[in-house]
Structures are given as structure tokens and as C-alpha cells.
Amino acid sequence: MIFSRFFRRRTPPSPQLESGLKRSRQGIFRQIVQLFERSQIDRELFDDLEALLIQADLGVATTEALLERLQERVRRGEVRDPVEAREALREEMVALLEAAMRNRRVKIYQRGVPFVSLVVGVNGTGKTTTIAKLARYHLDQGRTVLLVAADTFRAAAIDQLKAWGERLGVPVIAHAPGADPGAVVFDGMQAAHNRGIDVLLIDTAGRLHTKSNLMAELAKIRRVIQRHVPDAPHEVLLVIDATTGQNGLNQARVFTEAAGVTDIALTKLDGTAKGGIAFAIARELGIPIAYVGTGEKPTDFAEFDPEAYVDALFFGDEED
Amino acid sequence: MFEALTDRLTQVFQRIGRKGRLTEEDVDEALREVRRALLEADVHYTVVRDFIAAVRERAIGEEVLRSLTPAQQVIAIVHQELVRVLGSERVPLQWASQPPTIIMLVGLQGSGKTTQVAKLGYHLRKEGRRPLLVAADIYRPAAVEQLRTLGKQHDLPVYDEGTKADPVETVKHAVKVARDQGYNPVIIDTAGRLQIDEPMMQELERMAEAVRPTEILLVADAMTGQEAVNVAKEFHRRLSLTGLILTKLDGDARGGAALSIRAVVGVPIKFIGTGERVDALEPFYPDRLATRILGMGDVLSLIEKAQQQINQEEGKKLQEKLLAGTFDLEDFLRQLQQVKKMGPLTQLLEMIPGMGQLLRQQQVQISDDEYKRIEAIILSMTPEERRNPDIINYSRRRRIAQGSGTTIAEVSQLLTQFKQMQRMMAELGQLAAGRSRGPLRGLLGAGNAFPSLPGLDGFPGIGTAPARPQPAAHHGRHQSKKKKKKRR
Numbered sequence: 001m002i003f004s005r006f007f008r009r010r011t012p013p014s015p016q017l018e019s020g021l022k023r024s025r026q027g028i029f030r031q032i033v034q035l036f037e038r039s040q041i042d043r044e045l046f047d048d049l050e051a052l053l054i055q056a057d058l059g060v061a062t063t064e065a066l067l068e069r070l071q072e073r074v075r076r077g078e079v080r081d082p083v084e085a086r087e088a089l090r091e092e093m094v095a096l097l098e099a100a101m102r103n104r105r106v107k108i109y110q111r112g113v114p115f116v117s118l119v120v121g122v123n124g125t126g127k128t129t130t131i132a133k134l135a136r137y138h139l140d141q142g143r144t145v146l147l148v149a150a151d152t153f154r155a156a157a158i159d160q161l162k163a164w165g166e167r168l169g170v171p172v173i174a175h176a177p178g179a180d181p182g183a184v185v186f187d188g189m190q191a192a193h194n195r196g197i198d199v200l201l202i203d204t205a206g207r208l209h210t211k212s213n214l215m216a217e218l219a220k221i222r223r224v225i226q227r228h229v230p231d232a233p234h235e236v237l238l239v240i241d242a243t244t245g246q247n248g249l250n251q252a253r254v255f256t257e258a259a260g261v262t263d264i265a266l267t268k269l270d271g272t273a274k275g276g277i278a279f280a281i282a283r284e285l286g287i288p289i290a291y292v293g294t295g296e297k298p299t300d301f302a303e304f305d306p307e308a309y310v311d312a313l314f315f316g317d318e319e320d
Numbered sequence: 321m322f323e324a325l326t327d328r329l330t331q332v333f334q335r336i337g338r339k340g341r342l343t344e345e346d347v348d349e350a351l352r353e354v355r356r357a358l359l360e361a362d363v364h365y366t367v368v369r370d371f372i373a374a375v376r377e378r379a380i381g382e383e384v385l386r387s388l389t390p391a392q393q394v395i396a397i398v399h400q401e402l403v404r405v406l407g408s409e410r411v412p413l414q415w416a417s418q419p420p421t422i423i424m425l426v427g428l429q430g431s432g433k434t435t436q437v438a439k440l441g442y443h444l445r446k447e448g449r450r451p452l453l454v455a456a457d458i459y460r461p462a463a464v465e466q467l468r469t470l471g472k473q474h475d476l477p478v479y480d481e482g483t484k485a486d487p488v489e490t491v492k493h494a495v496k497v498a499r500d501q502g503y504n505p506v507i508i509d510t511a512g513r514l515q516i517d518e519p520m521m522q523e524l525e526r527m528a529e530a531v532r533p534t535e536i537l538l539v540a541d542a543m544t545g546q547e548a549v550n551v552a553k554e555f556h557r558r559l560s561l562t563g564l565i566l567t568k569l570d571g572d573a574r575g576g577a578a579l580s581i582r583a584v585v586g587v588p589i590k591f592i593g594t595g596e597r598v599d600a601l602e603p604f605y606p607d608r609l610a611t612r613i614l615g616m617g618d619v620l621s622l623i624e625k626a627q628q629q630i631n632q633e634e635g636k637k638l639q640e641k642l643l644a645g646t647f648d649l650e651d652f653l654r655q656l657q658q659v660k661k662m663g664p665l666t667q668l669l670e671m672i673p674g675m676g677q678l679l680r681q682q683q684v685q686i687s688d689d690e691y692k693r694i695e696a697i698i699l700s701m702t703p704e705e706r707r708n709p710d711i712i713n714y715s716r717r718r719r720i721a722q723g724s725g726t727t728i729a730e731v732s733q734l735l736t737q738f739k740q741m742q743r744m745m746a747e748l749g750q751l752a753a754g755r756s757r758g759p760l761r762g763l764l765g766a767g768n769a770f771p772s773l774p775g776l777d778g779f780p781g782i783g784t785a786p787a788r789p790q791p792a793a794h795h796g797r798h799q800s801k802k803k804k805k806k807r808r
Contacts, residue, residue: 160466243544
């Protein structure tokens with residue numbers, strides 16, 4: 001395909017991301033090819049790029065910012081034809097994500113001190129499934145894992161986490177439905193200490209960021225965690241699903257205020273949604289993406305790689 | 321957001337200057353901002369493009385109603401078009417001629433299907449039905465358990481065959497159970513799936529084929545972005561959807577996805593989900609969602625209401641009468657009734673940007689009872705008395721007070737205040753005639769925005785109960801006048 005000639009992959013994308021994203025790009029891929037097969041950079045090219053980026057949920061402001069930078073490079077004469085424009089856009093998109101990646105806290109796993117990961121998000125983004133995947137991921141790295149069912153609100157959420165715990169052979173700390181999430185977390189912290197667990201994954205109830213009482217509950221959970229381990233939680237993962245539109249930005253903003261979000265987990269990338277809101281979040285809030293979810297199986301999961309993501313999503317090869 | 325769009329539009333028109341008709345340039349400038357607002361609300365790119373084209377065609381050359389600013393005029397057109405696309409009428413659930421009616425809920429993972437199944441069951445039971453909920457999502461861990469729990473909590477029967485059975489068989493059996501035991505409707509919870517997941521889509525097709533649901537409703541999350549169109553299209557292609565339930569509208573998502581889905585697949589939005597509680601399911605009203613998509617609070621409904629309720633011609637006549645000092649109680653009553661048609665007075669005032677805050681700050685209480693009392697007093701007068709209040713002597717006052725259930729003092733106070741207002745208006749009218757473009761003209765011209773308000777504003781009776789003077793209310797009235805001056 002025409003693309004392979006222009007896009008050499010710098011890092012081979014993970015197979016999970018590849019297969020998951022394959023579907024995402026099929027529709028958009030043809031558009032891109034046609035786009036850059038034009039003979040010159042014109043207004044129409046920019047209009048079409050705008051359409052493409054907005055349809056990927058990057059949002060108006062981020063799209064405009066990216067295209068302005070591209071335009072600037074055209075003005076400066078660095079970019080002279082559509083092929084160079086494509087490369088330049090790709091670079092800008094990767095740079096945007098990488099800038100946020102620089103804010104990442106290095107994840108240090110110490111023996112004896114549990115690495116505490118608090119998983120938060122609005123309803124239905126896939127928090128519990130993400131926890132299962134994270135558990136699998138840490139198990140594969142040879143760490144011991146404990147799950148905490150702090151979603152005591154949604155009917156059967158505890159059962160769902162227990163079912164995962166059983167499948168993965170990981171212990172789950174749970175109370176009865178309707179119990180105080182803070183109390184469950186307290187027990188979880190205690191158990192992690194007593195059992196010398198490496199990684200503690202806390203599942204919280206889905207909550208809309210507009211519900212201030214529920215957001216305050218997250219702050220309380222944080223305090224409970226900090227009573228045991230002062231520099232915890234080491235990771236506060238906001239789970240955002242790839243179909244999320246511009247509201248994702250509000251979600252990220254408010255969850256960060258209430259719970260100190262450190263990273264994004266971008267889920268459901270196995271569909272045709274592109275998860276472009278992650279660009280907007282990276283640009284406006286500087287929050288990096290840590291993981292991507294590409295299916296319902298615990299192995300449909302990968303650490304985030306900006307180049308691989310941008311390549312696979314917007315500039316991938318059709319053959320693979 | 322309201323501020324954002326309206327302010328931006330206002331700026332656009334300030335630059336252009338006021339004109340009688342919307343020109344092509346006005347409209348294009350304005351629509352650039354509208355386009356942005358729609359995209360920020362997650363309306364699909366192509367839907368926005370088509371929508372903007374339609375509005376443009378309608379708006380160019382349209383006369384700016386004298387009651388509105390050009391910015392408001394554009395917003396009004398945009399809003400009307402939005403309502404048109406969203407479906408101007410509420411479409412109720414369809415019921416099968418042969419019970420049970422089968423309602424199948426489908427959608428992506430995490431859109432809120434299981435919760436909506438319980439809510440719908442609860443809602444329909446409240447309407448006197450005997451719903452049976454069916455757990456046919458055997459894939460998500462504990463999904464069956466979730467529906468069972470919800471059923472138990474709200475005393476709604478749930479049919480399931482565990483997670484080992486074929487969901488299509490489960491559903492068939494459930495329908496038989498419903499038929500035998502008189503349950504109606506049957507509400508089916510299906511597994512969440514990506515619209516491109518072939519085996520799962522086939523399962524849904526087999527299910528629909530097997531039980532022929534009366535309603536197949538797509539459950540869509542209001543926070544969905546551009547993807548909503550692809551999802552809805554594919555579900556519709558495979559299953560012929562009959563409607564939509566839009567969930568998570570209790571958050572701050574603008575819900576543009578609903579517009580996209582409506583525009584692309586054309587099925588009506590039947591319900592909206594506004595929370596996790598089982599009673600958080602509401603019928604859908606297009607105008608409210610249109611307002612939300614534009615992100616404009618309630619100001620829009622005020623514009624709408626003003627447009628609907630106030631006869632332009634009549635408004636003009638009233639204004640002339642006011643200025644000429646020939647405005648009588650008859651006119652006042654008509655004015656009062658028009659304002660009342662628009663809704664509770666406090667609510668109306670709250671809708672004016674900044675006014676709600678002002679009212680709270682000043683602790684002004686304008687009760688609709690006072691409004692009613694004034695109306696009752698005037699209605700107890702003969703037409704002759706209304707046209708010529710001077711003839712109302714003591715015995716007439718007593719009769720009016722008795723007829724309206726008020727006191728003679730209240731009637732007297734109303735008459736005094738009306739006379740004061742009449743005199744004031746006449747003076748203003750003379751001044752305004754002298755300098756028609758002067759500030760006083762403008763003061764009265766506040767009616768440009770809301771033609772009903774000058775009478776309301778100028779009439780001392782409103783905001784003060786005649787027999788129970790409330791200083792705070794006087795103050796508030798004064799404030800609202802000041803506010804108007806500023807708003808010009």
C-alpha cells in the first residue's frame with residue numbers, strides 16, 4: 001500500500017493494539033489515503049483533515065490547534081506537498097500525546113509496600129473489566145495482586161469483581177452491597193499489608209462527575225488510603241471509553257480535582273471509535289494515557305505507546 | 321455555555337450592526353459559532369454540516385422580529401430546526417394488539433441497558449402494567465445477577481435461565497411464561513456489544529426473529545461522541561430499531577449524539593435516563609434537549625414563549641396606548657394574562673440572565689398569588705369600570721372587593737397605583753415623542769426583548785401585594801428597571 005512507503009514504523013505496535021485498532025481504522029483509512037493522494041496542499045485538504053479529526057472526537061479546539069501548527073509549517077515552507085503534510089500531522093499528533101506522557105509518574109513497585117491503584121470513572125466505561133486486565137498485567141509481571149470491591153452501589157458489581165477474581169485466581173476484598181466504600185478500602189489496605197501484596201487494585205462505583213457528594217466520597221477513599229501509605233494512591237486511573245465525546249474533558253477535569261487522576265485508561269478501542277478525546281485531555285489537562293483496552297478478554301490490554309497509537313489509528317497499513 | 325454562544329453571537333451582530341433582515345453575511349457569521357457549539361456538543365460532523373445548510377437557507381432574508389435581537393433571532397431559528405430534527409412530537413411506546421408486548425433493549429456495553437430495563441419495568445408498573453423482566457445478557461460477569469437484584473429491590477419479576485442457556489431460548493421461554501401468566505410487557509435485557517461484533521449481532525437478530533418484539537429500543541449514552549452515528553446505523557440496519565433511550569442525561573453532557581442518531585436513523589427518542597435510581601426515567605421533550613444541545617439554559621424557552629404568546633400586533637398597539645396615556649385596565653388585564661400564559665412569574669424572571677441571582681440577592685418574592693389577586697380584582701369590574709376606572713366609587717369598590725375575595729383597601733390601592741402608572745406612562749410618552757431615539761424611548765423599548773414586560777414592569781401593583789406592602793418587592797422592581805437600562 002502507498003502508506004508503507006512513507007511511514008516506517010519506529011516501534012512495532014503491540015499485537016493487541018494492532019488487532020484492536022484494525023477495525024477502528026478501516027473506515028478512516030481509505031479517507032486518509034484519498035486525502036493525501038491530492039497533488040497539492042489546498043484549502044480542501046485542510047477542510048477534510050478537520051472533518052477527519054473531529055469525527056475521531058478530538059474536538060474543535062484540539063483539531064484547530066493541530067491544523068494551525070500544520071498550517072504554520074506549510075507557511076514556513078517545511079511542508080510542501082500532501083505527503084509531507086501527512087508526516088507533519090502525524091508528528092504533531094504524536095508530539096501532543098508525548099508532551100502529556102512527560103507528566104507521567106514513574107511507577108515504582110517495592111516489595112513490602114503495596115502499589116495502590118485507584119480506578120475511577122463515570123458509569124459504564126469499563127472500570128471493572130479494566131481492573132481484571134490490570135490484574136492480569138501485574139500477574140504477568142510476577143507481582144501479587146489484591147482486588148478491592150469498593151463499588152458497593154451498583155447491583156451485582158461485587159459479584160462481577162468476584163467472578164473476575166475467581167477466573168484470575170486473585171483474592172477479592174468485599175463487603176455487603178450498600179456498605180461504606182471507605183470501610184472496604186480500609187480493609188483492603190490492611191489485607192494488602194498483612195499479606196505482603198505488591199499491587200492493590202481498587203474498583204470504585206461509576207459516578208457522574210456532576211454529583212458532588214459522590215466525588216467527595218472519592219476524596220474520602222483517598223484519605224483512607226493515605227492513612228496506611230502516605231504517598232498512595234500511586235496511580236489514580238481514570239477510565240474513559242473510546243466512544244466518549246467532548247464530555248470526556250469535563251470528566252477528566254472534575255475527577256482530577258476530586259481524586260487526583262494521574263493517568264487515563266482508554267477502553268473499548270476494539271470498536272470503530274477512535275478515542276480522540278484522549279488528545280483533548282492530553283492537550284488541555286496534560287494527563288497522559290497509560291493503558292489501552294481493546295476487547296473484553298483480560299489480555300486485550302496494552303501499555304500506551306503514542307506512536308503506535310497514532311500510526312495504528314490514523315496512518316496504519318491496510319494489509320496488516 | 322449559554323454565555324459563550326449567545327455572547328459570541330451578540331458580538332458578531334454588534335460588529336455587523338442592526339438590520340431589519342438577516343443578510344447572508346450575518347447568517348454565515350452567526351452560523352460559524354452555531355456550528356462550533358454543535359460540534360462541541362458532539363453532534364456528528366456530517367449532521368452538523370447538513371443542519372447548518374438547512375438553517376442557513378431558512379435564516380437568510382428572514383425578518384428580525386421586533387421583539388428579538390438578531391442574535392436571538394438566529395438562535396430561535398436554530399432552536400426550531402433542532403426541535404424539528406429531534407422530533408416535534410413525543411412518540412409513546414407501541415403496544416401489541418396481541419399481548420404480551422415485547423420490548424427489547426439493545427446497545428453498546430456500558431450504555432446502561434440493565435438499569436433501563438429495571439427503570440422501564442418500574443415506570444410501566446406504575447402505569448398499571450404487569451411487566452416481566454428478562455435477563456438475556458449471559459456474557460458480562462454478573463449481569464444476570466444485577467437484574468435479579470434490581471428485580472428483588474423493586475419487586476419486579478425477573479425471568480432468567482442462568483448463564484449457561486442460549487439467550488434466544490431463554491427469551492422464547494420468557495415470552496411463553498408471560499403469555500401463560502398474564503405478564504405484559506416483556507422487557508428484555510440483552511448483552512452489550514459492539515455493533516461490529518458479528519456473532520453477537522447475529523444472536524440479537526435471531527432473538528428478534530424468534531419473538532418479534534413490538535419495540536426494539538437502542539440505549540445510547542448521552543456522553544457518546546461522533547461514534548453514535550455508526551453505532552445507531554448498524555443496529556438499525558440489523559434490527560430495525562423502533563426508538564431510542566438516551567441515558568446519563570443527569571450529567572453535564574450536552575447530548576448531541578441524540579441529534580445525530582435522530583438525523584441518521586430517524587427513530588424517535590422515547591425516554592431519557594436521568595440517574596441511577598429506578599424512578600429516573602422520563603419522557604422525552606425535544607425542546608428541552610434542543611436547548612441543552614445548544615447549551616443555552618432556559619433563555620431560549622423564554623424567547624420561544626415570548627414569540628408564541630405575544631401577538632406582535634397587539635404588543636405594538638399596547639405600546640402606543642401606553643405612550644398616549646390611554647392604556648386602561650382592560651389592556652392591563654390582557655397584558656397580565658399574556659404574561660401568565662408564559663408560565664409562573666418567578667420562573668419567567670428567573671429565566672432572564674442575571675435576574676435569578678438578582679432576585680435571590682434582593683430576596684424579592686413575587687408570588688403568583690399576588691398576580692392572581694390583581695387579576696381577580698380587575699375581573700370583578702364591569703367593562704365600563706375597566707375602561708374608565710374614575711367611575712369606581714366606594715360602593716363599586718365594595719362590590720369589586722366582595723366579588724374578588726379581596727378587601728376594599730386592596731382594590732383602592734390597585735386603583736391608585738394604576739392611576740400613578742398611567743400618569744407616569746403618559747409623561748414618558750410625551751418625552752419619548754419628543755426624542756424618539758432617546759434613552760426613555762429605549763427604556764420603554766425594553767419591550768423589544770420581551771414585549772410583555774413593560775406593562776409588568778411599569779405597573780406598581782406587581783411585585784407588591786396591594787394590601788401588604790413589601791418594601792423588598794419595591795426595591796426589586798426598581799432593580800429590575802435598572803437592569804433593563806443596562807441591558808440595552
